[in-house]
Every structure is written in C-alpha cells, then in structure tokens.
Amino acid sequence: MERKHPNLVKIGKRIRDLRKAKKFSQEDLAAEAQLGRAYYGRIERGEQNLSIQTLIRIALTLQVELGKLLPSLRELKMPPPSQNSSR
Secondary structure, rough: OOOHHHHHHHHHHHHHHHHHHOOOHHHHHHOOOOHHHHHHHHHHOOOOOOOOHHHHHHHHHHHHHHHHHOOOHHHOOOOOOOOOOOO
16 A cells, blocks of 8 residues: 555644644535545545645535645655656
C-alpha cells in the first residue's frame, strides 16, 4: 500500500474538522458537493489527491473561504516529483 503524503493528511484533517464544526455527516457533505461518499472519505483520510475544482466544491458546500481548507505553507512538505515530470 502506498504511504499517505503528509500534505494530503493535513488537508483531509482540516476538511474533516470544518465538516464536523458545520454539523455535516460525510454522506451529506459528499452528496451536497456532488462527490462520491467513498471518494470523499478517502479525501478526509489523506488517501486521495484532489483537484482544485474538488476543493472549490467542498469550500462552497461548507461556506468557507478556500484558504480555510489548506494548512499554512510552513506546515507543508515538498511533494515527490510526478512520474511524468520531464525534469
């Protein structure tokens, strides 16, 4: 099994904390954001890389600024190079 990247784990935790503060169940938030429940669960567990469009869907559903979903820059680590990188 592939290890979870710490950045994704931190983002997932922030999203989970905001979801709980707004009193959404995972199922309700996923449905309102038009995301699959299993896919959304992987996001919260830090197992799923997600697009900016997905982050926007979640932020709009939670009615929070997009930046609230992201940890500060000093909390993040450099991601590994992508496999299709030409560097």
